[in-house]
Amino acid sequence: MILATTDVHGCVYAHSYADGSTLGLGLSRFSSAVKEYRSKGETLVLDNGDILQGTPLLTVANKTPHKHLLSQILNHIGYDAVNLGNHDFNFGHEVYRRYLRDLVAPCLTSNILDHESSIGHSKLIRTAGDKFVALIGVCTDYVPHWEKPAHIRNLTFLDPIETVRKEIARLRPYADAVVVMYHGGLERDPHSGSSTERPTGENVGYVLACLDGIDVLITGHQHRSFVAEINQTLVTQSTFNAKEFVEITIDFDLDVKCTARIIPMDAFERDEAIEEIARPIEIETQKWLDQPLGSVEGPSLKVDDSFLARLHKHPLVSFINQVQLEVSHAQLSAVALFNNTTGFNPDITMRDIVSTYIYPNTLVVKQIDGKTLKQFLEKCAEYFSLRDDRIIVNPQYDEPKPQHFNYDMVDGVDYTINVSNPIGSRIQDLRYKGKIVSESDIFTIVMNNYRAVGGGDFMMIPSLPTVSEINRDMAEILAETIQKHKRYRVVHQDNITVIR
Ligand SMILES: [Mn+2]
Numbered sequence: 001m002i003l004a005t006t007d008v009h010g011c012v013y014a015h016s017y018a019d020g021s022t023l024g025l026g027l028s029r030f031s032s033a034v035k036e037y038r039s040k041g042e043t044l045v046l047d048n049g050d051i052l053q054g055t056p057l058l059t060v061a062n063k064t065p066h067k068h069l070l071s072q073i074l075n076h077i078g079y080d081a082v083n084l085g086n087h088d089f090n091f092g093h094e095v096y097r098r099y100l101r102d103l104v105a106p107c108l109t110s111n112i113l114d115h116e117s118s119i120g121h122s123k124l125i126r127t128a129g130d131k132f133v134a135l136i137g138v139c140t141d142y143v144p145h146w147e148k149p150a151h152i153r154n155l156t157f158l159d160p161i162e163t164v165r166k167e168i169a170r171l172r173p174y175a176d177a178v179v180v181m182y183h184g185g186l187e188r189d190p191h192s193g194s195s196t197e198r199p200t201g202e203n204v205g206y207v208l209a210c211l212d213g214i215d216v217l218i219t220g221h222q223h224r225s226f227v228a229e230i231n232q233t234l235v236t237q238s239t240f241n242a243k244e245f246v247e248i249t250i251d252f253d254l255d256v257k258c259t260a261r262i263i264p265m266d267a268f269e270r271d272e273a274i275e276e277i278a279r280p281i282e283i284e285t286q287k288w289l290d291q292p293l294g295s296v297e298g299p300s301l302k303v304d305d306s307f308l309a310r311l312h313k314h315p316l317v318s319f320i321n322q323v324q325l326e327v328s329h330a331q332l333s334a335v336a337l338f339n340n341t342t343g344f345n346p347d348i349t350m351r352d353i354v355s356t357y358i359y360p361n362t363l364v365v366k367q368i369d370g371k372t373l374k375q376f377l378e379k380c381a382e383y384f385s386l387r388d389d390r391i392i393v394n395p396q397y398d399e400p401k402p403q404h405f406n407y408d409m410v411d412g413v414d415y416t417i418n419v420s421n422p423i424g425s426r427i428q429d430l431r432y433k434g435k436i437v438s439e440s441d442i443f444t445i446v447m448n449n450y451r452a453v454g455g456g457d458f459m460m461i462p463s464l465p466t467v468s469e470i471n472r473d474m475a476e477i478l479a480e481t482i483q484k485h486k487r488y489r490v491v492h493q494d495n496i497t498v499i500r
Contacts, residue, residue, distance in 0.1 A: 002248040004046040006220030007240035009054025017056045018355035024266025025243040031077045031271035048220045049085025049183035056354050060285045062091045071102030079105040083137035085183035090360050092151045108137025111163035113156040122167050131252050134175035136167045140184035142202040146455045168213040177215045177256050185222030209233045222401045227260045234258040289351035294482040298490035303343035315492040316343050321411035323481050328446035330365045332412035338405045353478050363470040364452035370441035375460045381417045381426040383407035406456035416497040
């Protein structure tokens, strides 16, 4: 039996850091699951990456220069091997190196080179008496399209398809079964095979599944749940935040027969032993989250309906842009509301900030001409579409993966999005200080580092000249701003009109 987690995103405890409510997720529950399976028989436990980022607990743990908390937890659970995901590079070299150093389980990731040598290596594991399983791990090579250059300095990302092909050729002769973990998703529907996205190379799981010689392909990254068979390869993906895991059975009698099921984590109780290991850092995290920082004055920054918050540009957007403009001295500022944003109460604590600004982003100031600004806004305007004459969210931003964080709203200019017009010609009446923007006008614009390297397929952005970089976490910048002012005045800009 194999149990696999993917996209755990720092979820150890079964509670919400936003409001303390109990949730049916977390590695603490997974630990109980592993104990139960192992009491019944041999069980290999694997993780497919994106584990180091996503909760305040991990933000604190990553900054604590001791034995890495997650390594201690994975050691206790008894993981057999891990793979790395794109978010595992978010805190730089020191953090993922410390995580891997302190982990008993080997790292499999063989398509990322650190100074010419591979971060991880494939493994042959003996199981079921005299059978050998080859474990191969690769990560999407799209990481440089999202990550801060400093965090991936001296790293080389090789093509996952070529790497897997080579590893299969090398190990297949010695293995009874080949299991590949790929921190990436599927570019096609797993059942029908029809294309579901532009072929950027971010997700190549379908092509991988079609390679000969793989028995099981464990995917991730898209936070989806499915089990499918593609080219006689069993392909799985379980969703994020340790809400589920995949249970895979390999039957070695009668050739090799593989089956899998997605198991919800809420079927298992929390394991006190895991929570005990995390306790010191959890206490520190809760203290940090409850720090009162100050208050904001002006319109409410609470988000009740996230569709309306984007359609009518919520004051929360004005607030974040206002802070970005102040700290960067740029003329324009772009920001998105992340998925499931709840916003701020008037008295703001660190808890409000980290549950609203969930990514460890920094800021970059780019120089942009009027023509490219228009292209940028046109790309943003793809977010909306029409159904029965009503404005809705373009379904591509919901399925297969929610990507509401790719709808940026720009302050410093006024503009109208006409959703009735075809994609690419929806921006109207684009003005800077009342004057229509011409193609040759030049501005400075501040945005997060993800967007600055083109994240979300904003292909017009990376080649723009960089004016400056502010290498501090945006959550930290927001906290400092409020702390400095005690009472921070938000001036809402009603500058974006969405019509049909
Ligand atoms: Mn992920």
